[in-house]
Amino acid sequence: MFSLTILTAILLATIAIGTTAALIAWQERPEPGAAPLVVLLAGQCWWSALLIFDIEASTLGAKLFWANLRWIGVVAIPVGWVLFSLEYTGRDRYVRPRYIALLSIVPVLTVVVALTDSTLLYTDSSLVREEGMLLLSRTPGPWFWIITAYTYLLGLLGSVPLIELIRDDSLPFRGQSAALLVAILAPWVSNILFLVGAIPVTGLDPTPVAFSISGVACLGALTRFQLFGKSPSPNPRARRLLFERMPDGAIVTDSHDYIVEINDAGSDVLGTEPRHVLGRPLQEIVPDDLLLPTDGSVAVGSSFQSPHDGRLYDVTATAITDIHDRTIGHVITFHDISEHVRQQQRHEVLNRVFRHNIRTETNVISSYAELLADEDDQGAADEITASARRIEELGVKAREIIDVFERGRDSIEAVPLESLLADGIATVSEEYPNARIDREPASVDLFVASVLEPVFVNLIENGIEHNTGPNPSVRVTVESDGDRVQIRIADNGSGIEDYERSILERGTETPLEHGSGLGLWLAKWGTEIAGGEVTFETDDPTGSVVTVDVPVLSPPADHAESDDSPS
DSSP: OHHHHHHHHHHHHHHHHHHHHHHHHHHTTTSTTHHHHHHHHHHHHHHHHHHHHHHHOOSHHHHHHHHHHTHHHHHHHHHHHHHHHHHHTTOGGGOSHHHHHHHHHHHHHHHHHHHTTOTTTEEEEEEEEETTEEEEEEEEOHHHHHHHHHHHHHHHHHHHHHHHHTTOSOHHHHHHHHHHHHHHHHHHHHHHHHHTTOSSSTTOOOHHHHHHHHHHHHHHHHHTSOTTTSOOTHHHHHHHHHHHHOSSEEEEEETTOBEEEEOHHHHHHHTSOHHHHTTSBHHHHSOOGGGOOTTOOSOOOEEEEOTTTOOEEEEEEEEEEOTTOOEEEEEEEEEEOHHHHHHHHHHHHHHHHIIIIIHHHHHHHHHHHHHHHHSOOHHHHHHHHHHHHHHHHHHHHHHHHHHHHHHHHSOOOEEEHHHHHHHHHHHHHHHOTTSEEEEOOOOTTOEEEGGGHHHHHHHHHHHHHTOOSSSOEEEEEEEEOSSEEEEEEEEOSSOOOHHHHHHHHHTSOBTTBOOSOSHHHHHHHHHHHTTOEEEEEEOSSSSEEEEEEEEOBOOOHHHHHHHHSOO
């Protein structure tokens, strides 16, 4: 009787500790893991309480009733444990109704088998007297071993994420995970000892007694280590979010160079969707041997041009290693260097144009200045004046280009295309009043980047300035499909030389090949900053056609409001 009294007191203390911990966890809702922890602690309290009723019962029927009903708490504990572990460590994508339903199939069947007193769970039940206590001795059936294996499987699965936290740099996380592992290991060990027959008292499973240790450990985790005050649950999702939202494209490959993960930016680089590339060899998606880091190198160090959008990327690979320092895969990143390359080309062009053109003009000035020193030559004086004017114009173009670059760094301002063309034509007409400039009116609903203003001025001016005919003319037409707009500027001059077009298309100059000036470069760079491209063609029968293809922008908010205001 003394043993029975002590056992009952321990079980009552276990219930009190577990209930206290459950109430604290309940108050922490909706913190990740709070609700499943309540289920776990409630299952322990249920098991302990019904064990008290069981040992107090004096008949076989009464003991069977309480023992079978106890299974509700028994099966709730492992389900609550694994759900708590998943939620608490940030793996809540698995804590969804369909997964919970699948997880609960075996436990629900166990409760049904128990409440119907089926021989699948126990093949035989009898009363035995041990240490002055009347206990229930039962012979396990096949289903008992199924639910036992299932329970330990869930216990193991729930422990793995917490074991990972033991190595975490955060001291609170290490303390939390250690306390929780003690909470699950104590009843786990006691139950194993009971199942292998190491407990001297037949029919007495000491697992509910070990719940007292679990309750204390949970209380320590809740209070001392602030279980729900300092939670690691955001970590996995944050890492995932960083991977998905990182501006650089990223592909994760395994040790055999099969793609196992790709972020949105990586999909854009390849012009595909994740479902089309996951599980396929990298070389099948990107047929470039330079992108296969099979030698274990951590830097591919090559450039890659996307077949999707033509942009240029710097490619690097970082090895993924396991705890044994073995390479198990790579993270291949694509850093967009298109703008960097364009800026480099622009600087090279500016440098070469200034060095070549200014040096040429300076030499002309020096030569004719020497002639003037010998004799009074009006023609030489005119050449000096013209050369000085060309140097001045070169400086003006350079300032315009710098202004375009500066405006390109700021947010793109949307302005009506009609006003840009009208202003550009007015500027050129003022300088060349004898030239003919025809224009088709553009739709008032078309808005483009304001950085295109000097682009149109220079292209229209170029069509007139280099026209050696008696009647220079330029015609401006506009076509749009709603998303993009094409502005075509056609002239009746001698056209743009092939070598000049090739330099513009290549994007840079060489020591032996120079453009005639900066006007066309300004048009090219300004169009690129506006998100478009410029093309050069020969017109029929003479002249050239320059097409500026740029995206149509949304009108600014103040413009929309002014349109909506009553007249």
